[in-house]
Amino acid sequence: MSNATNGAPPIGVGLLGMGNVGGGVAQILLSRVEEYARTVGRPLQIRRILVRDPDKARAVAVDPALLTKNPDDVFDDAGIHVIIEVIGGEEPAHAYLRRALESGRYVVTANKEVMAKFGPELLAVARARGVDILYEASVGGGIPLIAPLKRDLLANEITSIRAIINGTTNYILTRMAREGADYAVALKAAQDLGYAEPDPTNDVEGIDAAYKLAIMASLAFRTQVRPGDVFHEGITRLTARDFRYAAELGYAIKLLAIGRREDHAVQARVHPALVPLDAPLAKVDGVFNAVQVDGDLTGMVFFQGRGAGSMPTTSAVVGDLLNVAHGIAQGAPERFVWREDPAGAVLPMAEVRTRYYLRLRVADRAGVLAAITGVLGETYGISIASIIQKEMHEHDQTAELVIMTHEAREADMRAAIDRVASLEAVAGIGNFLRVEG
Amino acid sequence: MSNATNGAPPIGVGLLGMGNVGGGVAQILLSRVEEYARTVGRPLQIRRILVRDPDKARAVAVDPALLTKNPDDVFDDAGIHVIIEVIGGEEPAHAYLRRALESGRYVVTANKEVMAKFGPELLAVARARGVDILYEASVGGGIPLIAPLKRDLLANEITSIRAIINGTTNYILTRMAREGADYAVALKAAQDLGYAEPDPTNDVEGIDAAYKLAIMASLAFRTQVRPGDVFHEGITRLTARDFRYAAELGYAIKLLAIGRREDHAVQARVHPALVPLDAPLAKVDGVFNAVQVDGDLTGMVFFQGRGAGSMPTTSAVVGDLLNVAHGIAQGAPERFVWREDPAGAVLPMAEVRTRYYLRLRVADRAGVLAAITGVLGETYGISIASIIQKEMHEHDQTAELVIMTHEAREADMRAAIDRVASLEAVAGIGNFLRVEG
Numbered sequence: 001m002s003n004a005t006n007g008a009p010p011i012g013v014g015l016l017g018m019g020n021v022g023g024g025v026a027q028i029l030l031s032r033v034e035e036y037a038r039t040v041g042r043p044l045q046i047r048r049i050l051v052r053d054p055d056k057a058r059a060v061a062v063d064p065a066l067l068t069k070n071p072d073d074v075f076d077d078a079g080i081h082v083i084i085e086v087i088g089g090e091e092p093a094h095a096y097l098r099r100a101l102e103s104g105r106y107v108v109t110a111n112k113e114v115m116a117k118f119g120p121e122l123l124a125v126a127r128a129r130g131v132d133i134l135y136e137a138s139v140g141g142g143i144p145l146i147a148p149l150k151r152d153l154l155a156n157e158i159t160s161i162r163a164i165i166n167g168t169t170n171y172i173l174t175r176m177a178r179e180g181a182d183y184a185v186a187l188k189a190a191q192d193l194g195y196a197e198p199d200p201t202n203d204v205e206g207i208d209a210a211y212k213l214a215i216m217a218s219l220a221f222r223t224q225v226r227p228g229d230v231f232h233e234g235i236t237r238l239t240a241r242d243f244r245y246a247a248e249l250g251y252a253i254k255l256l257a258i259g260r261r262e263d264h265a266v267q268a269r270v271h272p273a274l275v276p277l278d279a280p281l282a283k284v285d286g287v288f289n290a291v292q293v294d295g296d297l298t299g300m301v302f303f304q305g306r307g308a309g310s311m312p313t314t315s316a317v318v319g320d321l322l323n324v325a326h327g328i329a330q331g332a333p334e335r336f337v338w339r340e341d342p343a344g345a346v347l348p349m350a351e352v353r354t355r356y357y358l359r360l361r362v363a364d365r366a367g368v369l370a371a372i373t374g375v376l377g378e379t380y381g382i383s384i385a386s387i388i389q390k391e392m393h394e395h396d397q398t399a400e401l402v403i404m405t406h407e408a409r410e411a412d413m414r415a416a417i418d419r420v421a422s423l424e425a426v427a428g429i430g431n432f433l434r435v436e437g
Numbered sequence: 438m439s440n441a442t443n444g445a446p447p448i449g450v451g452l453l454g455m456g457n458v459g460g461g462v463a464q465i466l467l468s469r470v471e472e473y474a475r476t477v478g479r480p481l482q483i484r485r486i487l488v489r490d491p492d493k494a495r496a497v498a499v500d501p502a503l504l505t506k507n508p509d510d511v512f513d514d515a516g517i518h519v520i521i522e523v524i525g526g527e528e529p530a531h532a533y534l535r536r537a538l539e540s541g542r543y544v545v546t547a548n549k550e551v552m553a554k555f556g557p558e559l560l561a562v563a564r565a566r567g568v569d570i571l572y573e574a575s576v577g578g579g580i581p582l583i584a585p586l587k588r589d590l591l592a593n594e595i596t597s598i599r600a601i602i603n604g605t606t607n608y609i610l611t612r613m614a615r616e617g618a619d620y621a622v623a624l625k626a627a628q629d630l631g632y633a634e635p636d637p638t639n640d641v642e643g644i645d646a647a648y649k650l651a652i653m654a655s656l657a658f659r660t661q662v663r664p665g666d667v668f669h670e671g672i673t674r675l676t677a678r679d680f681r682y683a684a685e686l687g688y689a690i691k692l693l694a695i696g697r698r699e700d701h702a703v704q705a706r707v708h709p710a711l712v713p714l715d716a717p718l719a720k721v722d723g724v725f726n727a728v729q730v731d732g733d734l735t736g737m738v739f740f741q742g743r744g745a746g747s748m749p750t751t752s753a754v755v756g757d758l759l760n761v762a763h764g765i766a767q768g769a770p771e772r773f774v775w776r777e778d779p780a781g782a783v784l785p786m787a788e789v790r791t792r793y794y795l796r797l798r799v800a801d802r803a804g805v806l807a808a809i810t811g812v813l814g815e816t817y818g819i820s821i822a823s824i825i826q827k828e829m830h831e832h833d834q835t836a837e838l839v840i841m842t843h844e845a846r847e848a849d850m851r852a853a854i855d856r857v858a859s860l861e862a863v864a865g866i867g868n869f870l871r872v873e874g
Contacts, residue, residue, distance in 0.1 A: 028592065028734065038776055039591060136589065142735025144581070144589035152573065152581035154476060155465065155755035280741065283720055290739075297465065297752035298579025302727075304717065304739035315734035318592035326774075335767065339475055 008037075010045035011325045014074040014105075016096055017087035018051045018067070021110055021137070023060040024314035025084060029321075030062065039322055041329040048074045050087075071096060075103055082324055084317060085109040086137075094118055101125045101133060106328070108320040110137035110313055116211035116227045119218060123338040132335045134320035139212040140165060140289050142312030143305035148293070149219040150336055156295030158220040161259040162436065165212045167287035167307045168196045168203040169235050169255045173272075174285040177252060180240045195287060206232035206270040209257045213268055217259035220293070221266045222341040225259070229346035233271040242431050245359065245390060245402050246274050252282035256436055265344040267352055273436040274357050280304075281437075350411035355385070358403040358417065359430035364392065368425040372403070375423070380416040382408040398427045404435070447482035448762045451511040451542075453533055454524035455488045455504070458547055458574070460497040461751035462521060466758075467499065476759055478766040485511045487524075508533065512540055519761055521754060522546040523574075531555055538562045538570060543765070545757040547574035547750055553648035553664045556655060560775040569772045571757035576649045577602060577726050579749030580742035585730070586656040587773055593732030595657040598696040599873065602649045604724035604744045605633045605640040606672050606692045610709075611722045614689060617677045632724060643669035643707040646694045650705055654696035657730070658703045659778040662696070666783035670708040679868050682796065682827055682839050683711050689719035693873055702781040704789055710873040711794050717741075718874075787848035792822070795840040795854065796867035801829065805862040809840070812860070817853040819845040835864045841872070 013029065015022055029036070029046055037043040046066060054067040071092075074080060083100040085107065087093045094114045100107045102125060109115065115122070115138045126133045136146045140163075149158070164170050168190060175186035187204070190196035202208045210230040217225040235255050246253050251274035260267040275282040280302050284290040289307025294300050306312040362368045369387065376382040383406040391400040405413070413432070421429050450466065452459055466473070466483055474480040483503060491504040508529075511517060520537040522544065524530045531551045537544045539562060546552065552559070552575045563570045573583045577600075586595070601607050605627060612623040624641070627633035639645045647667040654662040672692050683690050688711035697704040712719045717739050721727040726744025731737050743749040799805045806824065813819040820843040828837045842850070850869070858866050 032592075035594075036592075038778075041774070142590075142732070143738055144585045147584065147589045148581045151760055152584045152756050153579075153752065154759045155469075155473075155752050157472075280720075283717075295579070295752060297748045297755075299743045299749060300741075301580055302739075302741035304737075304741075306736045311734045312736060315590065315592050315732060318734075319589050322591045323588055330772065337478070337763075341475075 008042040010043045011040065011081050011328055012045050012047045012077070012079040013321065014077065014080040014083045015046060015049040016074065016083060016085045018049050018058065019086065020310045021313045021317065022049070022086040023058065024310040025086060025317050026062055027060045028314055028318055036322060040325040042325070044321070044325055047077055047080050050074050075099055080105065081328055082106045082108065082321060084321060085111055086317065087111070088113070090114060090117065097122055097133065098125060101129055101131060104129050104131055106131045106324045107133040108317055108324065109133065109135050110317055111135070112138040112208070112211040112215060116214040119215060120224050120338055120340070123336070127335070127337060130335070132324065134324060135215070136320050137313050137316035139215050140291060140303070141305065141307040141309060142315040143289060143291070143303050143307065145216065145291055145303060146219065148301070148303070149216060153293065153295050153298060153301070156297045157261070158293060158295050159261050160294045161213070161216055161220055161257070161291060162281060163213065163216070163257040163289070163291040164254055164281060164284050165257045165289050165291065165307060166203055166209045166255060167289055168200065169209075170284065170289070171195045171287045172204070173235060173238070173253060173255060176238065176240060177243050177247070180244065182240050183236055183238055204236055205234035206255060209255065209270045213257035213259055213270055216291070217266060217268050220259060221261055222339055223266060223344065224340065225266065225268045225346055229268060231269040231271070231349035235272050237431060238272055239431065242359065242433065246357070249274070249402070249404065250277050251275060251435070252277055253433070254281060254284070256281070258436065262347060265347040268346050269349060269352065271434055273434050276437055279437050350409070352410045353407050354410070355407050355435035356405045356413050357433045357435055358405070359400065359432070360403070360420065361393075361398045361400050361427040361430060363425040363427065364397050364399045365425065371423055371425060372420055375419045376403070376405070376416050379419065380408070380412045382412060382416055396427070400430065445479040445766075447480040448477065448518050448765055449482055449484045449514065449516040450758065451514065451517040451520045452483060452486040453511065453520060453522045455486050455495065456523065457747045458750045458754065459486070459523040460495065461747040462523060462754050463499055464497045465751055465755055473759060477762040479762065481758070481762055484514055484517050487511050512536055517542065518765060519543045519545065519758060521758060522548055523754065524548070525550070527551060527554065534559055534570065535562060538566055538568060541566050541568055543568045543761045544570040545754055545761065546570065546572050547754055548572070549575040549645070549648040549652060553651040556652060557661050557775055557777070560773070564772070564774065567772070569761065571761060572652070573757050574750050574753035576652050577728060577740070578742065578744040578746060579752040580726060580728070580740050580744065582653065582728055582740060583656065585738070585740070586653060590730065590732050590735060590738070593734045594698070595730060595732050596698050597731045598650070598653055598657055598694070598728060599718060600650065600653070600694040600726070600728040601691055601718060601721050602694045602726050602728065602744060603640055603646045603692060604726055605637065606646070607721065607726070608632045608724045609641070610672060610675070610690060610692060613675065613677060614680050614684070617681065619677050620673055620675055641673055642671035643692060646692065646707045650694035650696055650707055653728070654703060654705050657696060658698055659776055660703060660781065661777065662703065662705045662783055666705060668706040668708070668786035672709050674868060675709055676868065679796065679870065683794070686711070686839070686841065687714050688712060688872070689714055690870070691718060691721075693718070695873065699784060702784040705783050706786060706789065708871055710871050713874055716874050787846075789847045790844050791847070792844055792872035793842045793850050794870045794872055795842070796837065796869070797840070797857065798830075798835045798837050798864040798867060800862040800864065801834050801836045802862065808860055808862060809857055812856045813840070813842070813853050816856065817845070817849045819843075819849060819853055833864070837867065
C-alpha cells in the first residue's frame, strides 16, 4: 500500500452483477489496487458480488467467498459504502437501486433503462438520503457525456443534442452505405460479428437509443423526458437505394437521437435522418458513438468514442466510483442536485417541424409532377426544395422521383404523403426520411 | 429570486480583468442571475472587478462602482468567496492567483501560461489552504477537456493525447490545404479576418499549443510536464507543395500537440504532422479545436469544439464558477488533488521515434537513389516505406522525390538528412515532416 493510504480504512464496494461489464469492473478493481488507492486517498475493497449462480465458471477470477446470490448479503454489510449495479434491465435492478439509496449508500449504475424510466425518482431518493447516484456508464460507454451535461456545460442553455448513440445500428448503416447492401444483409453481417443480437429489436427499432436520449435530454433541458415521450422509428425500412440517392444529394443516413429546446416545449425523437456529408456526425462510422451538443455560449461541442463494450463501460463505471470514493475520503462527496425547470412538455411528433426526403414511383406522363406539387404546396403548404427524377422503369412506364422539401410540420407531411399516395398517377411511396442539419 | 434561494446569502465573486473574456463573464453573470441562483442554490454576486482603467468605455455595461484599479479592493473584500482571473499572461496574473489562494479563496482561471508554468505549485497552495483552483478555460475554450482528464477518465491509464489545440494555425493550414495557398498568403488572410494577431509568433511557432499540451499532459500522465520540456516546431516552413504531396499520399497536414506515455518517460511535442485523411483529427478544419485521448480502458475518445472566443471561454469559466459555488453552497466543495506518479521525465526530442516524410530535389541520373537509400538504410538503419518521384524539372535536370520512412529515431533521422543534404547529387532538402497515426 502506498504511503498516502497507509493505514487508511478501505472504502467498501458491493457489486450487483458479474456479467460482461461486472466482470470488467471486478477485474480492473482487483488489478489496480495500488493506483486507485493513491487516486482516492483510501483503498477500495470489493466486499460482495451478487450473482445468479455462484458456482458458474467465470472468465475473471475472484475469491469465491465474495460471491453470493442473496442480495441481503450486500445490503446488510455495513462495511459497504458504494454499491455498483451492472445487472441491466428494469427489475430487479430498479428495486436494488432504490434499496441501495434508501440504505444511505452511494450508487453507481450503468443501467440506461432504469435511469431513463426512473432517473428523477432515484435522484430524489438520493437527495433525501444525502447520497448520490452516478450513471455516466448508462449512455455512450466510455465517452464522458453525463458529466459534461451535469457539470462542465452548466453555464449554457443547451439548445440541441444530436447523437449517434447506438453502435449496432451505426454499424449496420455503415455497411449499407459502403457496400450498397440492403438492410437484411447488413443485419446478418452484424449478427455474425456479434455486434447485433439474435433478436435485434431493441437496437434496430430505436428503443435503446430512446432510453439514452431520454437520459441526456432530461439533463440538458432540465425537464423529465420519459422514454414513452420519445418518438422512435427504426432503420428497418431503409434500402440500398435510399443510401445511393442520399449520397448523390450530399447526405449520409444515420440513426439520430435528437433533442431540441423550443420556446415552451422540447423535442425528443429517434429516427433515421439524412445528414450533410460534411457534418461531423456524418463521418462517424462503424460501432462508434458520437454526440453533438449545442450550447448558447460554447457553440457546438462534439464527443466521439466507443459507446459499448466491456472495457469502455468499465471505464465509466470505475470513473464514477473513483470520484464518489474520493469524495467520501475527503469527508464530503459532491452531490448532483436534479433541478427541474419549467422547460415544458415533449412536443408531439406530429407538431415537429423538419425537412423531408420523399422517394416515390410515378407514372411517366404529363401532369404528374403538377398533381404532386399541387398536393404538397397548395393543399398542405409544403414548400419543395428540389425534385429529381432518378430512374426510369421501361417495363411499367414509371419513373422514380426524389423530392426534398423545405421545413414542414410532421402532421402536414404525413397527411400530404397519404394524399399523394392516393393519386392515380402514383405507383407507390418508396420511403420518406427526415433531414437534419 | 427563486424560492430555492430565497434569503440565502449570496456567494461573492471577484473578477480580475475585464477584457474579451472578462466582459463575457460579467455579461453572462449579470444576465442569468435567476437561473444560476437555482443551479447553485445561492445567488452569485459580482462584488468587484479589477481593471487597468476604470474610466474606459466598455461594451458590457456594469455598475461603475464595481470597477477598481486597486487589487486590494478585491483581496480585502471578505464577502468575496471566489476570484476569477481572466487577465492572461504571466505577471501580474500569477501573483494574483497565488494571493487569492493564500487568502483562502477558490479560484477560477483561464490562464494557460500560468497554469502551464506554475500549475502544480498553485494546486499545492490550494491544497494547503483547503481550497481549489479550476482551469477548464485554459485549454480548448468551451470544450470540456480538463474535467474529463481530472475526473471522468480517471479509471484509465491514458496512453496518448493528440490535439489540434490552436485555432489560428488550424485556420491557416485549412486555407493552405483547400486553396493551395502558401503560408504567407494564408497567414495574411487569417490576420485580415482577426483570426491571427499582427505578431503571430506565439501561435504559428507552436508556443501557445505547447502551453496547452503541458497542462493536458501533466494531468493525463500525472507528472509535471513543463512548457520548456515541450518540443515545439511551427508551421512557417510548410509549402503548398507539401500539402499537395501529402494529399496525394492520403494525408492531411495538421499542427499537432502530441503527448504519449512510454515505459519510463513521456513524449511531449508540438509540430506539423501528416495525419491519415480518414483519422478524426484530419477532418477538423478552420478554427475548431479537437483532442483525441486514448485510454487503456475506454479506447479512443474524441472531443471537438470552439477552442477560443469570448463566449466559448466564458462557458468554461462560468461552468467552473457554478461548480465551485454549488460546492460552497452545499458546504463542502470537492477538491481536486494533484497526484504525481513516477511517470518519468519528458523524453528529449532526439530520442522520439516516429515516421517521417522527406521531400528533396536530386539530380536526375543513375545511382542517386542508391546513394540516398544507402545513407538512410545502411548508415543510419532507417527503413524506407516508399519513394515517389513527384516532378521533373527539365531546366536543371533535377527531380523531386518524396520519401516516406518507417519508424526511426529523431536523432538518426536528423543526422541522416544532414548527410543526404551533403551528397553531391542532392540539390536541396525541400522539407521534412513527421507522420502521426
